[in-house]
Amino acid sequence: MSAKSRLNNFKSFIKKPHNIILIVLFVVLGYLTLVPLMTIIVDTFSVHSSEARFVKQPVGSFTLYHWNKMFASGVTSQKTFYEPFLNTMVVAFLSCVMAIAVGGFFAWTVTRTNIRCKGFISTVFVFPYIMPAWTLAMAWLNFFRNSRVGGAPGLFTVFTGIETANWFAYGLFPIVIVQGLHYAPFAYILIGGILRNMDANLEEAAMLLHANRWQITRKITLPIVKPALLSTFLLVFSSTMSAFAVPAFLGSPVRYQVLTTQMFRTLNGMNPGYGYIMALIMIVIGVGILMLNQWITGRRKSYTTITGKSSNISLFNLRKARTPLTIVLVTVLVMVAILPLFSFALESFIMAPGNYSFSNFTTEFWIGAGRADIANSEPGILRNPSIWLGLTNSLKLSVIVSLIAGTVGMLAGYSIAKRRGSKLSTWVNNLTFFPYLMPSMAFGAIFLSMFAVRRGFIPALYGSFWLLVIVGSVKYLPFASRSGINAMLQLSGEIEEAGTIMGIGWFKRMTRIIFPIQKTTFISGYLLPFISCMRELSLFILLVSPSTRILTTLLFQYNEKGWNQYANAINLMIVVIVVSFNLIVNKLTGASIDKGIGTN
Amino acid sequence: MPKIELKHVTKRFGKFLAVDDLNMIIDDRAFVTLLGPSGCGKTTTLRMIAGLETPTEGIITINDKIVFSSEDGIDIPPDKRDVGFLFQNYALWPHMTVYKNIAFGLENLKWSKDDINKRVVELLDMLKIAEFSHRYPSELSGGQQQRVAIARTLATGPKALFMDEPLSNLDAKLRMEMRTELKRLHRETDSTFVYVTHDQLEAMTLSSRVCLMKNGYMQQYAPPLDVYRRPINTFTADFVGSPNINLIHGSVESVSPLVFSLPGDIKLGFDPIEKMNLEVGQKIILGIRPEHVAIAEDASMVEATILSSLPSGMETIVQLKMGDSHLHSVIFGDLDFDVEKKVGLAFTSGKFNLFDEESTNNLGQGRLKKA
Structure with missing residues (x-):
């Protein structure tokens, strides 16, 4: 090829907007994801200032100290790594099983039986996923904490007089229940999506060939849903593995440690090197899971695109079980999705925890001016300037992050879909998904160390609001880019080409043709980052400074101080904001979170 | 022998009347085509005979046995009606090989392994797909999938075979080939075929009787050339012939x-x-x-x-x-x-x-x- 034609090739490559987007994303995301990864690796081998005394080497020099301590130092390794690691795996595995069992059962019941109240069930069932993960954890404590560990007894003990056992109130059991319920909607959306799109003819064909209900379920439906089940399992596994808030709330009272809680201790304390190793291990597991998932969905028998006339699915007649089962499911939903909110409201009006008599009710924690004898004269929620600051920060942060992540994700989806199959597109696709696999806290920690100092033209960002914005935008990009890719893949390329031929410019094509057609999916790409950001704790917990504190970190602080009523009140506030925002957007635009995570 | 009879069969979806007071007798070993524009109720009719859809009113008998009666509350499930059904999109099970797909119905009937093997091989040969027996459906072309679907339907030897636009997903050349094939199968299997299509050419060339439908009403039920020569109204006159x-x-x-x-x-x-x-x-x-x-x-x-x-x-x-x-x-x-x-x-x-x-x-x- 002559130099001239090579130049011309380059010119025509650069003329296409999607190529420019891909290159820009490649550079920026490469910097914001791969550099942190390298930093993590380097950090595990270098001496940190807080450790210089033990290691007896200058700060920043090469050392195997952390690796050695973590893996090959007898009891220390056992306590700091092996035990939490094992706990993490057990928690993640059992939570997955729980999530899939609950979510799958609800999905099957709603799509395949003649159960009543389908609308109510499918609306309310996603609440636990929209609400912050610790919502249920706090509710659990409100109900079941016992006086041996938790001080004041919970509602259950007060009303029944039965003291809950430690294993029931804290540690593995409630963590699995709470995480399982939190991720059950995820399973519900993925499995329900497959069941809904599955061609009913496949089941009818089996019925005509003399298979009974049970045989059809076992030999036809389950095998077809299996890849989705596995995908769900893997995705939920990687999410629960890196979850911090729930184990922190439910595990720490009985010192039940998992990798994330250990990471928080070490990153926040004397041994960041340990934390980075744990982060690295979680990233490796995450990448492994992603590869496994791609291998499973890409195999010979793969049948990701099952479509057909499924309008006339013959529903399984529950007969006499119809009404009882409806009542059971609705009751479970009310207990999981609605009752917690009441418990927050209730707890926030109680003066002395554990005493639910009428005289103990107070509005002090909402509108009080602050009394010297409780909580260091902290004023009530609605008169508390630091809460208002947190609320404004949270909203501001979530809106900006969702705008950035949503828009970048949409452009990324557009460009990736346009150039599907090319190397560049595959790279950018993986880069946009990579933040999903990074444990939030480690991600936060890395950005903290990366941007604490001036980097090229980027000023030192420590304590700055913009640091939170960058971290949030990168972390939630996967959600938005998934929606973007989905939206674009559903859209035939000819639609845009028709515009190109008529001489309509790129910007106008995007805003006047592509966006309006796939509006709901794109808006879902904005919705998910907003909701995630509103309820995020572990990503920001290491990054906030007093002036940039947000609601979730405030809640965590109050909870650590044991100011239960404040924590409950803030939690109620977050849940109400997130849930109502989701419902409003859903009603106005038709966008919903399941459109965002629908086909990970 | 399977004579199929429909008496006053009506199907409503909510307020929409899909099939209105349909009366029809399908003779034993006939090749009857339900023909009409989309939305005329032909697929619904077929699914009602097969038992995949429940009529709102009416009586359906297969082989003089009542399989559905709204009056007497009889509704025999599809698998007890001894019918085969060929779906428009084939509905092959993606997780089973060609062999497994065909053997599935026989396994449900508790046939012995050897008998199953013999029957499947026979069908694979009959439809000329023996070389694909260990492939998955996604690895076959449209025409091959079609043959597998036919083999699967024929495996249990149903006396009545229902087909819902089985050729509409094939290209013109394959369609021509499969038409010949279907006519041969009809002769060889000795069973009653009921066939849904919107393609008048298919109806004309294949069937022994055509049932022309419009908006849920039966318009004319006669041998194809009779419809061609003496259409009962302008709709059937216009629908047939090119x-x-x-x-x-x-x-x-x-x-x-x-x-x-x-x-x-x-x-x-x-x-x-x-x-x-x-x-x-x-x-x-x-x-x-x-x-x-x-x-x-x-x-x-x-x-x-x-x-x-x-x-x-x-x-x-x-x-x-x-x-x-x-x-x-x-x-x-x-x-x-x-x-x-x-x-x-x-x-x-x-x-x-x-x-x-x-x-x-x-x-x-x-x-x-x-x-």
């Missing part, structure tokens, strides 16, 4: 001799071959099949102008303007015609159907002559 029948609106000018006045001051005489009651001034529609329009220089009945000529080798479709009406003619042989040329038309061969404009019903047949 190019479409020429339906020319006009009115009765005089009764004896019978003369029609057609748009553009055209007059044509009509010799009824059966008794019909017409009045002067009555609005009529004259049905003329394209192959009965002959282009002739002399002895012509009327004058016309050629609008277009579409030669395809074996035949040429000519569009003509006769007075103020347009009509198609099919001329056999590799001929071409000059556009705009004035020619004479003769309607000497064939019988012509006369329809009432108001009711669109067939009034009777006759021959056309010069007025």
